[in-house]
Amino acid sequence: MSSSTPWELSGTSALVTGATSGIGKATAMALAEHGARVVVSGRDEVRGEQVVKEIRAAGGQAYFVRAELHDEASARALAARATELVGPIDVLVNNAGIYPFGPTEQTTQQDFDAVYDVNVKVPFFLVAALAPEMAGRGRGAIVNVTTVVAQFGLAGMALYGSSKAALELLTKSWAAEYGPRGVRINAVSPGPTRTEGTEEMGDNLDALAAAAPAGRPACPQEIADSIVFLASQRSSFVHGAILPVDGGRVAV
Ligand SMILES: NC(=O)c1ccc[n+]([C@@H]2O[C@H](COP(=O)([O-])OP(=O)(O)OC[C@H]3O[C@@H](n4cnc5c(N)ncnc54)[C@H](OP(=O)(O)O)[C@@H]3O)[C@@H](O)[C@H]2O)c1
Known part of the structure; x- marks a missing residue:
């Protein structure tokens, strides 16, 4: 995409969680590039x-x-501060997430709560804080970042995959709830992507990516481009979709 492409984001305000790194950073930069x-x-x-x-x-x-x-109060405080800074939010990208992998029997209740707090509870209350105001103005776009492993079972990813599967169902539920009032809610489901967060996975990331037709991990920009598409009016008839951006992994 080039900055001359009219993606109708000029003059809008956007909040991107987890924008200090990886996919979130690339998304924040791309949204800003489009105005x-x-x-x-x-x-x-x-x-x-x-x-x-x-x-x-x-x-x-x-x-x-x-x-x-980590909870409702922190989500609502961020929504309020963001609105104070840039005005009513038109675009929310629920990207912040954690993805600890490991055997179910070695997972503690603390691990479980931490993953569901960041990956499910926080997006839930950010939407609760921001979607009604978007609906009141009759426009807005919310993009949730999920994962390919919300679509199928993979040993070691039960906790993480299930949290993102919850976010995928929330995406559809919110599309039904807020779509009729002009707010589009969609999700991007990335495959393995090279970010600061996956750096320590080394060759394991390549091994995971090898199962898909593309056969390689994504770079953050490739995920961000799809997020920007769903945030912009270019996807004006897309509601409640889970867009796989996974090199073809769920297709084969
Ligand atoms: N990378 C992949 O292979 C991949 C594949 C599929 C889906 N995803 C999903 O894509 C999203 C981004 O992944 P990534 O690899 O780009 O992540 P990353 O490099 O690990 O960065 C995670 C971002 O989330 C923020 N964050 C984490 N916990 C937070 C908390 N409790 N409160 C506030 N911010 C928090 C981090 O903030 P600080 O760094 O400032 O602490 C950072 O900005 C995640 O939801 C992930 O599940 C990633």
Whole structure:
């Protein structure tokens, strides 16, 4: 995509969670490139401010809001602060997520709660905080970032995959709930992607990616481009879709 492409994001405001790294960072930069005022959120202030700096250096508008997201209060506080900074939010990207892998029998209740808090509870209450206002104005787009392993069983990914499967069902439920009032809610389901978060997986990421027709991991920009599509009016008739951006993994 080039900045001359009319993606109808000019003048809109966007909130991207987990935008200090990987897919979220690429998404924040791409939304800003297409004219959105972007709230970059994450926990790491240094990396957050760096993303803002890069967006501004490229001529875009961005603000960093530090947020440790784990419950309703933290989600609602971020929504309120973001709205204060850039005005009513037109685009919400629920990207922040954690993905610890491991055997079910070695998973503690604390691990379980941590994954469901960040991957399910926080998106739930960000939507609760922002979708009604979008619906009141009759427009808005929400993009949830899920995962290919929400679609099929993979040993070691029960906890993570199930949390994102919940987010996929929420995507469809919210499409039914808010779609009639002008808010489109969709999801992008990425396959293995090279990010700061998957760096330590090394060759295991390539091994996972080898099962798909593309045969390689994605780069964050390839996921971000699809998120921007679902956030923009170019997808104006797309509601409640789970878009696989996985190199073809779920197709074969
Ligand atoms: N990479 C993949 O292969 C892949 C594949 C499928 C789906 N996904 C999904 O795509 C999304 C992004 O993945 P990624 O690999 O780009 O992630 P990443 O590099 O690990 O970055 C995660 C981002 O989420 C933020 N975050 C994590 N926990 C948070 C919390 N409690 N409160 C606030 N922010 C929090 C991090 O903030 P700080 O760094 O500032 O702490 C960071 O900005 C996730 O939802 C992931 O499940 C990734």
